[in-house]
Amino acid sequence: MKTITVRYFAMFREHAGMDGESLSLDADTAADVFAATSARHGSTEPSGHCKVAINDVMADWDSPVNDGDTVLLFPPVAGG
Amino acid sequence: MIEITTSAIDPDELRKRLFDPAAGAYCSFEGWIRNENEGQAVLRLEYEAYEPLALSEGEKILGEAQQQFPHLQAHCMHRTGLLEIGECAVWVGVSSPHRDEAFQACRYIIDQLKVRLPIWKKEHYVDGHSGWVNCERCAKSA
Numbered sequence: 001m002k003t004i005t006v007r008y009f010a011m012f013r014e015h016a017g018m019d020g021e022s023l024s025l026d027a028d029t030a031a032d033v034f035a036a037t038s039a040r041h042g043s044t045e046p047s048g049h050c051k052v053a054i055n056d057v058m059a060d061w062d063s064p065v066n067d068g069d070t071v072l073l074f075p076p077v078a079g080g
Numbered sequence: 081m082i083e084i085t086t087s088a089i090d091p092d093e094l095r096k097r098l099f100d101p102a103a104g105a106y107c108s109f110e111g112w113i114r115n116e117n118e119g120q121a122v123l124r125l126e127y128e129a130y131e132p133l134a135l136s137e138g139e140k141i142l143g144e145a146q147q148q149f150p151h152l153q154a155h156c157m158h159r160t161g162l163l164e165i166g167e168c169a170v171w172v173g174v175s176s177p178h179r180d181e182a183f184q185a186c187r188y189i190i191d192q193l194k195v196r197l198p199i200w201k202k203e204h205y206v207d208g209h210s211g212w213v214n215c216e217r218c219a220k221s222a
Contacts, residue, residue: 009128009130009198009200010128010200010202010212011200011212014212049214051198053133053198056132056133058133058137072130072133072198074130074198075200075212075214076214077194077195077196077197077198077199077200077214078194078199078200078201078212078213078214079127079129079134079158079170079193079194079197079199079201080111080158080169080170080190080193080194080199
């Protein structure tokens with residue numbers, strides 16, 4: 001198990017009812033973290049439209065996560 | 081450079097930053113708050129940004145534009161917080177030796193900003209409900 005800090009933004013924050021949380025997860029990749037948090041908070045947003053960052057660096061869904069990482073989950077963006 | 085602000089954007093002040101003796105062309109884009117989206121009457125918009133990455137990703141985009149178009153000066157500012165109809169949400173300005181590169185670079189920057197920066201907008205509708213732009217649509221099509 002790894003301790004991962006997850007941060008939620010915009011719609012994800014509203015779904016989760018919190019800015020973030022620390023979770024013990026059996027996760028190898030960012031996609032695993034996304035799946036675990038989606039299940040935990042009942043989100044149906046597909047990951048394909050979303051973005052992820054690990055420790056403040058933009059990442060891919062197959063990027064590995066390590067014990068102690070902070071994973072930022074970004075719902076579909078809409079700037080401008 | 082790119083900036084994120086909670087204050088009103090002042091395009092006249094921003095364009096002065098792009099003055100350059102080598103520039104013969106200036107081009108800017110302003111994104112304004114519109115009173116409707118997809119048939120729904122919009123009252124106001126609320127923007128949220130994750131600033132550390134919005135700034136670093138924005139700088140990357142400006143750098144890409146400067147690589148594509150030599151001698152380009154580029155600047156961008158994005159608002160966050162609650163915005164009313166008609167307010168400027170985003171401003172992009174560029175100057176370059178010739179107009180063709182200025183038009184192309186300005187277009188490149190705004191197009192990339194819209195799809196890459198971690199910025200979200202929530203529409204508040206006249207009928208009282210609200211929704212995050214793009215998320216609702218994705219959820220419906222999922």
